[in-house]
Amino acid sequence: MSDRIFGVFGILLALGFAISAFAIEESFLSDAVGPKAFPLIIAAVLALSSAVIALRPDPEPHWPDFGRIAEIAAAVVVMVLYAQLLPELGFVIATALAAAFLGWRLGSGPLGALMTGIGTSVGIYVIFHLVLGLSLARGPFGF
Amino acid sequence: MDMFSNLADGFAIALTFQNLGLALLGCFLGTVMGALPGLGPSNGVAILIPLAFTLGLDATPALILLTSVYYGAMYGGRISSILLNIPGDEPAMMTCLDGYPMAKKGMAGEALSLSGVASFVGAFLATWGLILLAPQLVKIALLFGPAEYFALFALAFMTLGGVSSTNQAKSAFAAALGLGLAMVGVDTQTGVPRFTFGEVHLYDGLDFLVAIVGLFALSEVFIFLEERHGKSDAEGRSFKIGRLTPPLSMLKACTPTMLRTSLLGFLAGVLPGAGASLGSFISYSMEKRLVDKEGTFGTGDPRGVAAPEAGNNAAAGGALVPMLALGVPGSGTTAVLLAVLLALNITPGPLLFTNNPDVVWGLIAALFIANFMLLAMNIPMVGLFTRLLLIPPRVLMPIVAMVSFVGIYGISGSSFDLMVMIGFGVMGWGLRKLDVPLVPIILGTLLGNAMENNLRRAITIDDGNWLTLVDSPLSIGLWVVAITGFLLPVVVGRRVKAQMHRRRDTEGSIGD
Numbered sequence: 329m330s331d332r333i334f335g336v337f338g339i340l341l342a343l344g345f346a347i348s349a350f351a352i353e354e355s356f357l358s359d360a361v362g363p364k365a366f367p368l369i370i371a372a373v374l375a376l377s378s379a380v381i382a383l384r385p386d387p388e389p390h391w392p393d394f395g396r397i398a399e400i401a402a403a404v405v406v407m408v409l410y411a412q413l414l415p416e417l418g419f420v421i422a423t424a425l426a427a428a429f430l431g432w433r434l435g436s437g438p439l440g441a442l443m444t445g446i447g448t449s450v451g452i453y454v455i456f457h458l459v460l461g462l463s464l465a466r467g468p469f470g471f
Numbered sequence: 472m473d474m475f476s477n478l479a480d481g482f483a484i485a486l487t488f489q490n491l492g493l494a495l496l497g498c499f500l501g502t503v504m505g506a507l508p509g510l511g512p513s514n515g516v517a518i519l520i521p522l523a524f525t526l527g528l529d530a531t532p533a534l535i536l537l538t539s540v541y542y543g544a545m546y547g548g549r550i551s552s553i554l555l556n557i558p559g560d561e562p563a564m565m566t567c568l569d570g571y572p573m574a575k576k577g578m579a580g581e582a583l584s585l586s587g588v589a590s591f592v593g594a595f596l597a598t599w600g601l602i603l604l605a606p607q608l609v610k611i612a613l614l615f616g617p618a619e620y621f622a623l624f625a626l627a628f629m630t631l632g633g634v635s636s637t638n639q640a641k642s643a644f645a646a647a648l649g650l651g652l653a654m655v656g657v658d659t660q661t662g663v664p665r666f667t668f669g670e671v672h673l674y675d676g677l678d679f680l681v682a683i684v685g686l687f688a689l690s691e692v693f694i695f696l697e698e699r700h701g702k703s704d705a706e707g708r709s710f711k712i713g714r715l716t717p718p719l720s721m722l723k724a725c726t727p728t729m730l731r732t733s734l735l736g737f738l739a740g741v742l743p744g745a746g747a748s749l750g751s752f753i754s755y756s757m758e759k760r761l762v763d764k765e766g767t768f769g770t771g772d773p774r775g776v777a778a779p780e781a782g783n784n785a786a787a788g789g790a791l792v793p794m795l796a797l798g799v800p801g802s803g804t805t806a807v808l809l810a811v812l813l814a815l816n817i818t819p820g821p822l823l824f825t826n827n828p829d830v831v832w833g834l835i836a837a838l839f840i841a842n843f844m845l846l847a848m849n850i851p852m853v854g855l856f857t858r859l860l861l862i863p864p865r866v867l868m869p870i871v872a873m874v875s876f877v878g879i880y881g882i883s884g885s886s887f888d889l890m891v892m893i894g895f896g897v898m899g900w901g902l903r904k905l906d907v908p909l910v911p912i913i914l915g916t917l918l919g920n921a922m923e924n925n926l927r928r929a930i931t932i933d934d935g936n937w938l939t940l941v942d943s944p945l946s947i948g949l950w951v952v953a954i955t956g957f958l959l960p961v962v963v964g965r966r967v968k969a970q971m972h973r974r975r976d977t978e979g980s981i982g983d
Contacts, residue, residue, distance in 0.1 A: 345666075348665075348666055348668075352665050359661070359927050363663055366927070367651070370647050371647075374644065378644060380663070381638070392698075401696055404897055409533070414889070415886065419877075426872075430692070439537065443527050444866050445869070452877055460526060464881070
C-alpha cells in the first residue's frame, strides 16, 4: 500500500513539475532546445517510474508505530527551531540545547543528555571556532 | 617514462607537512567512521566536506583529506564486522561471514591483522590500477563530444541502480528526482528563472552540499531516533584480541586469494554503479566457488576474511577511475568526492589530467602514502579503534547532527540552508524507508546541469536535430550499454541482490 501511495504521489509530483516547466517564461533569445525541454523529459521519467512503482509495489516496508513517528516529528521541530533561533541565542546555547534534546530522545538520562549537549557544543566551538577560525552564529553574549 | 615522472611530481606535492598531516588525520577519522556502525564512507565524507572548506584548503589538500577518509573507512568497516558480527559500513558486510566465526574461535587478532593486510594489498594494487587505467580512459574520453557526454551521463544513471537497488523503477525515480532538483535556479543558457516560485534564495539553485549532508547524515540520525537504538552494540562485551600478527603460513595461503580478489574488486569498482559493496560481494562469492573445496567458508576460513577485504578496498580505488577520468562517479562516496571538486571549481574529466595534473598526481601519491599509514594504524593500533566501538549512538548521533549543522552554517551562514538541509534529512529518511536509493538523487543534483548543457549543446550544434544524440558509433555504443545495464538487473539481478541484501547492517543503508 505504501508503494501505491508513493507512486501516486510521484505522479502528482511529476505533473506539478511539468506544469511549472510549461510556465517557464522563455526568453526571446533562446537556443534550439530552450529551457523547457529537459525538465519535461525529467517529468516524463518521473511519471513513468512512479506509475511502475504504483502498479508493481514492493512488499510493505516496516513503518514505526505512531509514537516513533512523533519522535521524529519532534526532532524535526527542534531542528527547525534550532535553525531559526541560532542567530538569536548564539551558537553555544542553541547547540547545547539541541544536542541535549537529541541525546535525551536517543535514551540518555537527563544528566547524561545535558552533558552530551554541553560537551558537543563546547567541543565544536573550541575546535571549529577557536582552533579553525570558522565564524559561528554569535548570540547576545558573543558566543 | 611519463608516468613515473608524473608520479614523482605527485610525491613532491604530497610530501609536505600539511598534506602528510591531512592524510594522517583523514586516515584516522576514516577508520573511526568506518568502524562505527551508522557512519560509513559516504556519510563520513559528507560530514567532513564543510571541515575541508573551513580549513580553507585548496583542491589538492582537500581531496587528500577526503580520499584518506574514504580509504580509511574501507579499512575501518571490518573491525566491527569481525568483533561484533555487525558491519561497520555496508561494504564490510561480507567480512562478517568468516571474520566473526574466526573471532569466536579466539582468533580475533589474526582476523583483524590479516584483513588489514588484505585491505592494504587491495588498495595498493588498485592505486596502481588507477594510474594505469585512468590515462587510457582519458584518451577515449577526449573523443567525446556533447552527444557522447549526454549518453555517458544517461549510462551512469541507468546503471547506478543496477546493483544498489532492488527495484529499477525506484532508482529511475531517484535519478529523475535528483535531476529535477538540479533544474531549480536560473537557467545557465537563457537566464530565465526555473522552479524558483519567486523565492530569491533559490535563484542560485539548491546547493548540492546541503542536499548531500541532509540526505546522508541527517537521515541517519532520524533512523537511529526511530529505532531508539541508543545503546552501543558493544556494550557489555569484552574483546579478546589475542596476537596481532597473522602467521606467515596464513598469509601465504591467502596470497593468491588476495591477488585474485584485488583484480576482481578493482574491475567491479571501475564499472559504473557497482562500488565497493559489490566488489566485496563478488570477491567473496568467487573465492568461495574457486577454493572452498572442504566447505570451510563461513566457519572462520582466513581466506574468507581476506577475499572481501581485498575486494572492497580494491573497488574503492577502482571507483576513483571513472570519477577522475570521466567526471562520472560510479558510487555514493565518489559522488560525494565529485561534489567537493565541483564546489572547489574543479571539473573532473579528461581535461583535469591536462589542466590540473598537480591535483591528480598529488592525489594518487597521497593515496599511496595514506595506504601505508593505514596499514601502520590498523594493525598495531587496532585496539584503540575497538575501544571506539563502545561509544553509544546516543552520544554519537547528536554530535553527527550538530557537526552537520555547523558545517552547512559555516559555508553559507544562512538559516535558509539549514531549513533546506532538514527538509532533505526528512526526505532521505522517508525514501530510505521506501527502499529508494539515495545515491542517484545526489548524482542527479550534481550532474543535472552538466547533462542538460551537453544535451542542448549537441542539439544546437546540429540545428535542432534531436537524432544527433544517436549519430555516432560511440554514442550508440554508450546507449546500448546503458539500456543493457538498466534492463539486465530486471532479468537476472534478483538472485544476486537477494543474496546481497540478506546481510545488510541497517534498514535502507546508504551504500558506499
